[in-house]
Amino acid sequence: MSATPLDYLFSSAGRRADVTLPLTWFMLIVSVVVCLVVAGLLLGSLRGAKGGGAAETAAEPVRRDHAGGLRWITIGLAISSVPLLISLIWTMAALAQVAGPPRRPEMTIDVTAHQWWWEADYHGTEPADSFVTANEIHIPVGVPVEIRLRGGDVIHSFWVPQLAGKTDTIPGQQNIAWLEARRPGIFRGQCAEYCGAEHAKMGFEVVAQPMAEFQRWRQDQLQPAPPPATQAQRQGYALTMARCGLCHAIRGTSATARGGPDLTHLMSRRLIAAAMLPNNPGALGGWIQDPQGVKPGALMPAQHLSGEQLTDVIAYLETLQ
Amino acid sequence: MRTPDIGAVTDALRTRLHAIWETEPGWRGWLSTVDHKEIGLRYIVTAFLMLIIGGIEALVIRLQLAGPDLRLLTPEQYDQFFTMHGMTMIFLYASPILSGFSNYLWPLLLGSRDMAFPRLNAFSYWVYLAAAIFLYSGFVVGAGPDDGWFNYVPYAERNYSPGPNQDIYALGMMLLGISTTVGAANFIVTAFKMRAPGMAINRLPILIWGTLTASVANLIVVPAVSLAFFLLWMDRQFGTGFFQPALGGQPLLWQHLFWLFGHPWVYAIVLPAMGMVSDGLPVFCRRPLAGYSLVALSTVATMILGFGVWVHHMFATGLPALSLSFFSGASIIITVPSAVAVFAWLATIWTGRPVITTAFLFYASMILLFVIGGVSGFMTASVPADWQLTDTYFVVAHIHYVLIGINVFPVVGATYFWFPKMSGRFLDERLGRWNFWTMFLGFNLGFLPMHLTGLLGMPRRIWTYSDGMGWDGLNLITTIGSFLFAAGVLIFFVNVAKSLRSGAPANDNPWDAPTLEWSIPSPPPPYNFAVIPTIASRHPLWENRLQESRARSTLDRGMTLDHGKETLTTTPMDAEPERIVEMPEDSYAPLLLTAGLATLFAGLALKAWPIAGTSGLLVFAALLFWLWPRRQLLERAPAHG
Numbered sequence: 011m012s013a014t015p016l017d018y019l020f021s022s023a024g025r026r027a028d029v030t031l032p033l034t035w036f037m038l039i040v041s042v043v044v045c046l047v048v049a050g051l052l053l054g055s056l057r058g059a060k061g062g063g064a065a066e067t068a069a070e071p072v073r074r075d076h077a078g079g080l081r082w083i084t085i086g087l088a089i090s091s092v093p094l095l096i097s098l099i100w101t102m103a104a105l106a107q108v109a110g111p112p113r114r115p116e117m118t119i120d121v122t123a124h125q126w127w128w129e130a131d132y133h134g135t136e137p138a139d140s141f142v143t144a145n146e147i148h149i150p151v152g153v154p155v156e157i158r159l160r161g162g163d164v165i166h167s168f169w170v171p172q173l174a175g176k177t178d179t180i181p182g183q184q185n186i187a188w189l190e191a192r193r194p195g196i197f198r199g200q201c202a203e204y205c206g207a208e209h210a211k212m213g214f215e216v217v218a219q220p221m222a223e224f225q226r227w228r229q230d231q232l233q234p235a236p237p238p239a240t241q242a243q244r245q246g247y248a249l250t251m252a253r254c255g256l257c258h259a260i261r262g263t264s265a266t267a268r269g270g271p272d273l274t275h276l277m278s279r280r281l282i283a284a285a286m287l288p289n290n291p292g293a294l295g296g297w298i299q300d301p302q303g304v305k306p307g308a309l310m311p312a313q314h315l316s317g318e319q320l321t322d323v324i325a326y327l328e329t330l331q
Numbered sequence: 332m333r334t335p336d337i338g339a340v341t342d343a344l345r346t347r348l349h350a351i352w353e354t355e356p357g358w359r360g361w362l363s364t365v366d367h368k369e370i371g372l373r374y375i376v377t378a379f380l381m382l383i384i385g386g387i388e389a390l391v392i393r394l395q396l397a398g399p400d401l402r403l404l405t406p407e408q409y410d411q412f413f414t415m416h417g418m419t420m421i422f423l424y425a426s427p428i429l430s431g432f433s434n435y436l437w438p439l440l441l442g443s444r445d446m447a448f449p450r451l452n453a454f455s456y457w458v459y460l461a462a463a464i465f466l467y468s469g470f471v472v473g474a475g476p477d478d479g480w481f482n483y484v485p486y487a488e489r490n491y492s493p494g495p496n497q498d499i500y501a502l503g504m505m506l507l508g509i510s511t512t513v514g515a516a517n518f519i520v521t522a523f524k525m526r527a528p529g530m531a532i533n534r535l536p537i538l539i540w541g542t543l544t545a546s547v548a549n550l551i552v553v554p555a556v557s558l559a560f561f562l563l564w565m566d567r568q569f570g571t572g573f574f575q576p577a578l579g580g581q582p583l584l585w586q587h588l589f590w591l592f593g594h595p596w597v598y599a600i601v602l603p604a605m606g607m608v609s610d611g612l613p614v615f616c617r618r619p620l621a622g623y624s625l626v627a628l629s630t631v632a633t634m635i636l637g638f639g640v641w642v643h644h645m646f647a648t649g650l651p652a653l654s655l656s657f658f659s660g661a662s663i664i665i666t667v668p669s670a671v672a673v674f675a676w677l678a679t680i681w682t683g684r685p686v687i688t689t690a691f692l693f694y695a696s697m698i699l700l701f702v703i704g705g706v707s708g709f710m711t712a713s714v715p716a717d718w719q720l721t722d723t724y725f726v727v728a729h730i731h732y733v734l735i736g737i738n739v740f741p742v743v744g745a746t747y748f749w750f751p752k753m754s755g756r757f758l759d760e761r762l763g764r765w766n767f768w769t770m771f772l773g774f775n776l777g778f779l780p781m782h783l784t785g786l787l788g789m790p791r792r793i794w795t796y797s798d799g800m801g802w803d804g805l806n807l808i809t810t811i812g813s814f815l816f817a818a819g820v821l822i823f824f825v826n827v828a829k830s831l832r833s834g835a836p837a838n839d840n841p842w843d844a845p846t847l848e849w850s851i852p853s854p855p856p857p858y859n860f861a862v863i864p865t866i867a868s869r870h871p872l873w874e875n876r877l878q879e880s881r882a883r884s885t886l887d888r889g890m891t892l893d894h895g896k897e898t899l900t901t902t903p904m905d906a907e908p909e910r911i912v913e914m915p916e917d918s919y920a921p922l923l924l925t926a927g928l929a930t931l932f933a934g935l936a937l938k939a940w941p942i943a944g945t946s947g948l949l950v951f952a953a954l955l956f957w958l959w960p961r962r963q964l965l966e967r968a969p970a971h972g
Binding site for chain 2: 013014015016017018019026027029030033034037038040041044045048049051052054055056059060061062063064066067068070071072073074075076078079080081082083086087090091094097098100101102104105106108109110159161163164165167169171174175176177178180181182183185186200201202203204205206207208209210211286306307
């Protein structure tokens with residue numbers, strides 16, 4: 011990750027962002043030049059101007075209007091119409107390139123935005139080939155991937171600046187975005203439409219991998235959770251089913267709720283809490299015990315576990331590789 | 332029909348008119364006055380008060396964002412603060428302040444004794460005040476609107492926002508819509524009927540063009556947003572489901588209705604301010620405005636194009652690329668009429684002999700701020716670029732350059748310019764320089780780097796952010812700039828307070844300006860013009876020097892119209908005299924009607940149906956009282972003498 015993970019002015023790594031970036035730069039440069047020219051003209055117009063108040067104003071004689079004014083307007087408009095026209099044509103050309111993928115996407119991921127996390131459904135040709143994950147979306151490099159955006163609760167917006175611009179997720183309609191990463195890497199995503207208390211920390215990551223690596227990840231994700239092995243894991247398992255299972259699903263167990271992120275391969279993810287915290291036992295424990303302190307307004311309730319119980323739960327969660 | 336008396340301005344006439352037009356002193360007069368100058372000043376004072384409140388909210392927001400992961404506010408509080416800030420500045424400051432200046436100035440600029448509908452004018456102010464209090468009633472008890480000024484559904488629906496927060500916003504906006512609508516109707520009729528004889532349509536000051544254009548737009552688009560808020564209120568109260576997909580509704584319908592209103596509204600709150608610059612700059616450049624006709628036409632053209640660009644607020648909503656390209660093109664083209672105004676102002680300064688007063692500094696710097704806000708708007712007009720830019724701080728920077736640059740700077744400049752007319756005293760020029768430079772530097776320090784914050788990906792409306800995103804330093808700079816800017820605004824108010832008491836006295840026309848308001852005393856008498864002037868050019872007070880034609884305006888001799896509270900109406904295009912109209916006396920009806928409406932809306936907000944029903948009857952009674960026919964208000968006075 012770079013020092014500015016959501017920046018779209020200095021880095022792009024996907025086909026859509028690649029097309030947009032030079033257009034943005036062109037318009038930015040035109041804009042800066044226009045501002046500098048106007049600032050220059052303003053300063054120039056004040057040459058020989060005198061400062062003062064009402065007395066100085068009233069003392070200055072009034073001059074007649076002359077044709078020079080109109081010439082300013084016509085010449086000014088003629089000059090400004092050139093960059094306007096170029097921008098207009100470039101905009102339409104770029105729009106044609108980024109609006110849809112160059113060829114039929116080989117792969118579709120259903121992404122549903124929730125207050126305040128992201129659900130990603132990977133569909134195979136049959137049910138056994140399908141799985142659900144959250145807040146970390148893996149895609150293969152070099153091929154267009156279709157993202158079907160389904161509105162969950164309120165309006166959100168799907169945005170991975172270094173790969174592509176925003177597409178809103180709107181309840182009651184399905185919007186289509188597409189991503190094509192040019193190189194492998196981890197790209198930061200963020201909800202970009204105001205959606206309530208934790209809109210600020212509604213992040214996610216897109217992991218672009220070479221196809222073989224992506225397929226391996228996919229195979230891993232298809233596996234159900236292993237049964238608990240040690241005593242601590244077994245105790246943790248029971249607690250997890252009783253508490254976490256009310257909202258979360260863990261495939262291969264009795265926890266099947268879909269109110270929160272699927273936890274089947276929780277430990278395979280780099281970050282937790284919608285890309286807010288690093289995924290390590292300390293952060294995980296803090297998040298389980300005090301989600302409201304970490305992220306005020308989040309919909310996850312505090313669990314009030316004893317120290318021992320927490321250790322057990324984490325021991326079990328750590329098996330969800 | 333009666334033949335009006337023609338006469339010169341005499342002391343006897345002034346005394347007679349004063350007695351006819353003066354508002355009764357004391358609280359009775361205060362509650363019942365329909366004098367447009369009094370109403371205009373109330374608008375201005377209230378709107379500036381809202382600017383202070385909205386500004387304090389902004390400073391709290393900036394403190395919360397000064398560094399990463401600060402916890403000055405909870406997310407819920409932050410959401411109310413940014414919503415109230417936006418709503419206050421856009422609805423309760425930016426538009427009313429312009430209504431205030433226009434209310435005060437229009438009859439003076441037009442050579443009339445009042446607006447077309449003085450009681451409606453008073454009503455419009457009272458309802459604005461009631462709506463402002465109403466909209467703040469939830470916030471002060473911790474239940475203010477918290478879904479942004481744009482109030483997107485379904486987040487604003489009851490299942491996601493169960494408290495009274497959005498009910499108050501929805502009802503308050505409907506109430507405010509009444510004020511805006513009647514105000515707009517009043518401006519339109521005034522512009523076309525209440526001009527001095529000879530003030531043909533091509534002799535109107537640009538401020539008139541700006542407010543007239545904005546008023547026509549408001550009359551067309553305010554119903555869209557009032558309807559949207561009404562549907563939302565129905566959804567929330569009765570589960571109608573207009574915006575609920577589960578009930579067959581459409582969340583995007585809200586966005587269309589809102590932005591169909593919202594974008595023209597942006598022009599409505601800048602065009603009159605651009606008019607202030609178009610009228611004020613020439614005075615300090617000592618020459619007429621360059622390209623008057625083009626500037627007037629571009630004002631109207633901006634608005635017409637402005638009706639066709641609302642979808643650029645919705646580029647990311649998944650609409651088909653073909654329709655996006657239409658709105659993208661329109662949004663790029665709309666820069667053309669704005670460019671006309673910019674080049675006209677630049678030409679006016681270049682070919683004039685500018686005198687740098689405080690008002691001039693505010694007006695001239697507005698040109699640069701306008702261009703900065705314009706080019707960032709031009710960037711967001713491009714769909715692919717906008718898919719990255721939208722909903723980031725780049726757009727926050729854009730909207731602040733537009734609203735502060737094209738509204739606040741001209742308004743403060745206009746205050747320096749017209750304060751002598753309103754109060755008979757000058758604002759202090761020395762303090763004015765401090766005021767200008769603090770505001771100008773603070774504003775640019777705060778908001779210029781914000782463009783980069785947005786380009787580095789900071790989303791809007793986030794209550795906090797993590798470190799490691801690259802935004803820490805930029806946000807700190809913005810916070811410092813905001814406080815400097817606020818200090819500049821404070822200096823402005825200090826200057827106003829100081830100058831009201833001890834400012835240097837001003838004569839009738841201290842700047843040697845060309846328009847009608849400067850031909851009457853400062854401050855103006857209750858009747859404005861002792862005789863109705865006859866106008867022969869765009870610059871009645873500069874005619875002898877400009878020598879544009881042989882015709883001369885007549886300002887010291889004209890219709891005396893002193894048989895009652897009388898003024899003249901003229902034809903819409905050429906301003907030929909049409910008839911003498913009797914203007915209404917001061918009246919409690921506007922206040923009563925407002926009280927009825929306010930309690931009606933309060934009843935609806937509290938779901939206290941008996942109160943709402945009773946207030947409905949009060950509204951009806953107040954309307955009856957208002958509209959009861961009175962013989963003296965018949966337009967055709969019998970012939971006499």
